[in-house]
Amino acid sequence: MFAFIAASSIVLALENPLHDPDSLLAIVLLTLDKVFAVVFLLEMAIKVVSLGFVMNDGAYLRSPWHVIDAFVAISSTVVLFAQVSTANGSIKALLSLRDLRSLRPLRMISRRPGLKLVVSALVESIPAVLNVVFLSMILFLLFSIAAVNFLKGTFRACSGDVFNALSVDQKAFLVSPAPWDALSEIQRSWFSSSVCEGFPTEELTSQYVCECWGAAWKPVLSKNFDNVGSAMLTFFILSTSENWSEIMKAACDATSPGMQPIVNHNEVWIVFFIAFMVVGSFFVMNVFVGVIIDNFNTMKAKLGGDFLLTPEQKKWMEAQKSATRIGPIRILKPPKQQLGRLCFTIVRTRHFETFVMSCILVNTLLMGAHHFGESTQQLQATTIVSDLSTSVFAVEAAMKLLAYGRAYLEDRWNQFDLVVVVATLVGTIVQAFASSSVWTFTMAVRLVRVARIFRLVESSSSIRAILSTLYISLPGLSNITSILVLILFVYSTMGVHLFAKVAMTSNIDAHANFQSFGRGFLFLLRAATGESWDHCMYDLASSTPGCVSDPPYDPDMCGFSNSEDCKPLNGCGNPVAYVFFCSFTLIVAYVMLNLTVAVVLESFATSQEEEEEAILVPELLEGFQYKWAELDPTATGFIRADKMLPLVHAVMPPLGWCGIPLTMPHFLRYMRTLIYRLDL
Template sequence: MLTLILVDNVVTEEKPGYRGVALRYVKSVGKKYAPSWWKKRKHWSLFLLSPNNRFRQLLQKITSHRSFDIIILVFILASCVSVAVENPNIARGTTMRFVLDVLDYTFSAIFMLEMTLKVLANGLVFGKGAYLRNAWNALDAALVLISGINITVALASSGKSRLLGLLKVLRLLRTLRPLRVLKRARRLKLAVRAVIASLKPLLNVFLLSCVFFIFYGLLGVQLFRGKFYNCKDRYMKDYRNVTTKAECLALNYTWTRRQFNFDNLPQALMSLFIMYSQDGWTNIMYDGIDAVAVDVQPVVNYNRGMILYFLSFMVMSFFLLDMFISTMVQTYHEEQKKQRQTGEDPLEPDETPVDDSFHLLYSSWRRTVYQISVHRFTDLFMTVVIILSVVVMTFEYYNMPGWLEELIEYSFYVFTAILVGEILMKLVAFGLKRFFASRWNILDLVVVLVSLTSILFSELKVTYEIPINPSILRVLRALRLAHVLKTKKLRVLVMTVVKTLLQVGNLIWLFAFFFYIYAILGVELLGHIGFLLKACFHFA
């Protein structure tokens, strides 16, 4: 149902198959038997306001203005904060409960007013651009109606216990209110589309993961069935002065099974899932290495060859996780490309072509400087210099002799001088505007400034008077190695990695958003339980 809600399709759009035939039939019947007043006022808002009505045109200007969306977004974020403060342990009659109830009524009234204005401006169902023809608007309307019903039931349930059950259900549905943010956040909206579009390819990856888990589960049952047991004394601590189960029971001790084991396929799958989550997987691996035989006390590092089973599973699990991530990132990239082709919500400006003919207007000496700065030999020379400077840094070690320390320091001065010369040459060749237009030039400038700052602090001997540890500045010298990435092939690879990280970042924001919703839902469902038990991990 969520998939149907979040896809931006027009309800009356004709589609092939039985649905398309049914829609065409309904349209034909409607045209044939529709009354005359309906045909005349089909594009009127609620059959009352015509498209040329001044009041309706004023509402259209207000609701389509960017400031209106910003104001509504601020109220949505404020309502998210109020929902996050909610707690089932807040007693009625307290000031906190009164404030939260007033905020709930206020936000519900504001969102109801927003929906009313948009319905009057664009129409409800009929007409072009009607409110409910947009699936995101339909989601907003459902949340507003839920809030209205919640308030009505809350006011009617004072002193009536039979309505309290319905009130709790409506309060749970109120946790979906942050979903309204998805419509206003373009990147989250695009991420939702990408997640929905990736469900089909992710199903194939999921089936492959199931086959992989079942294979390793069956193999684990054959290898470790009945071997994940050990003897515990009366204080439930490991007791290793026995060799078999019979000896353990003869001492009136307990022969216990490990929490995660491979006695059967369900237990094996659970253990593999814990390993896949990388939460304490090493403990399961050590138990497998220590396992000897059925009804035999484990021996430390008894069978080290079993490490191959666990390490191979972890390596393959990394590949499976990468397949999940790459599938979602690829789908996100495709959805972003479709959005740019249709001109809907462009996220990034188009790249402007670079003009390489500017140097033709230079004087002869400046044109010579430009040709030297862009020559391939210059890039090769600077790459060698950068690699040498990093190699020299690797010679540093603790308690090194004084002559080596001076050699490294003076070589650092020489390499810094060469980098300063390159920066000055590029400033002359490209000018300030074109120089700072390249991010690689800015990186070079930052590295040079860090190097000069390090030299300045070292020569003035003020390293103990500044709040920054000067050794950090020395470590930042390794940023020079980024100069090697400026080659064409590596530059394409770096830009690909950067774009991938940006796309993954948008998906992470979406997942964090749903984590927030589930956290609020956990507080509503399980908050009172954690408050009573006073557990370490709870939702109170």
């Protein structure tokens, strides 16, 4: 079934409302979709027959994962029935359920234990997350009520080409319009149209004057505080710190409904919005981090694999883990040749290693010093130093090859160094003899030398600890990343079916749209980082004058066709975009990314606890490693049984009995007793 789920997900990604419905691709995809709907329905029927439906223990619907499967299977069947019965108008309305097919990839979760674990943790955190959401909504409501009372109808201004062509005096009059009787002859000449002769007896507004002159009275921003709903949506966007300064600026410029904004008219709004950012963004929204991390730790304590062990047993297990992290090392012996012995002596000195590390650091800094407009002398100087560094690295590799022989290639750092040296030399030679068209390639090859900076990691224990912690957290991060990719996949396929036909705008352009699965995926990946997602949401939700709600296939229209002379796509927006983007931001930005933070923090905390509570300190393990190497110089991992007693006599407790008199019979008797206890 996993193969069917994966195949159906691929079909969903390939489906597109912009395809020609009579094309071979569209027909094949529709046929496959029907096949998958039947397969999933049959799977559900078989499981219901074998497990029972809902009443008995272990029944089909008793499992939350089966509920998801049943929902997807039934919705797919309903859509299939609606597609067959296209003649009935009421049944056509059921076709709107076809967007629910995007949930099919979620069925993969129940087939992967790692993904189920992450989802289980998320489900466990739902009550706490809902509490935070409720608290946030109360906060948004309080700020929204205040903002609506003072800012409703004020985020509008006179704009357009006609407004831009107005004189300075006309724009000043627009800000503070005066009664007709108070106008001069010049000012009255501005209103030559018969429509605008005289003014209404009620209060005169900038909007009336603007429309009299034929200009457009438009919103300053897509966001506004005209009602509580719009205000709460605006504050949710503010809580993500996305373009919050432009909203604050518009509020500072706002005057009153129907009046033209004035720059910095009321700067007290700065305090209002900064107060919200402190409380609503920095404080309340970061509560999500604490909730996710706290729930993560609770789940770990509840379901951890070692909760049945005593503290002593846990320490013993940790000691065994620490002991298994080290492996045998080879004791390198100097070669017999005089040149090799000399190189062996030199490369093993601390001064030589410090010199090489200094060359790596200097070479990296010089490569980072390249900039546009640098002088010829500077370029020549950096090139000379770079070539000298390359020579030093080549000599280092040659000396270590002479000193260590085959053992040189057994070390991964040495393998890395040799690859970098060879690649750099090849790039230098190619650059010297090849044409200028290969220059970019050779420079890219030479930039590989920057990677040698990772050699510094070897000499820094703190950096090694950080990298080790990140490495340990990779399994947990891979599960979270898989869920994140799955969420992006579901939202991308749903976005294509919902917004593929929406007309292009300044924000929905050739690079940010849902006209294909690939572009939609990249668009949502950008939105997950908070990059102008609010502007795109409003553009996808709004409708331009003359738009068509669901444009039929037209080969001459852009989107349906990629020709240069195509007509602009004229599809209307869909208000579902508000729910689409807000839910996506809440799930991805506030939950999934914070869960990633929780995993990394837990890995660092675990590493710190292991370091503080470790029975076998690194110095003791290193001493054991070297003592073992004396008995196993070729690093096979095995020693003779008669060598065990000298080993334990040479190693400090608890790994050995250094200073404690012990004979071989006593040692063997103790080992048999220990093995017997471990078996129990």
